[in-house]
Amino acid sequence: MAPCSRHPDSETSLVCRICSEPCCEECSGIFGICTHCLYKISVVILVVMVIVSYSAWAFLL
């Protein structure tokens, strides 16, 4: 087991569910996803929310 790149004290006991990169419990968080994938997902969710809100406005107007 290699130590986490972000937390040298923690071992990479988990694997990211999306990119299969090894990460420690602190990095994986509650979803079992590494911070890099969590960032990517939050960007995707933000884009989807913008598109949905635009189509909602288009429907109302």
Ligand SMILES: [Zn+2]
């Ligand atoms: Zn990942």
Ligand SMILES: [Zn+2]
């Ligand atoms: Zn970590």
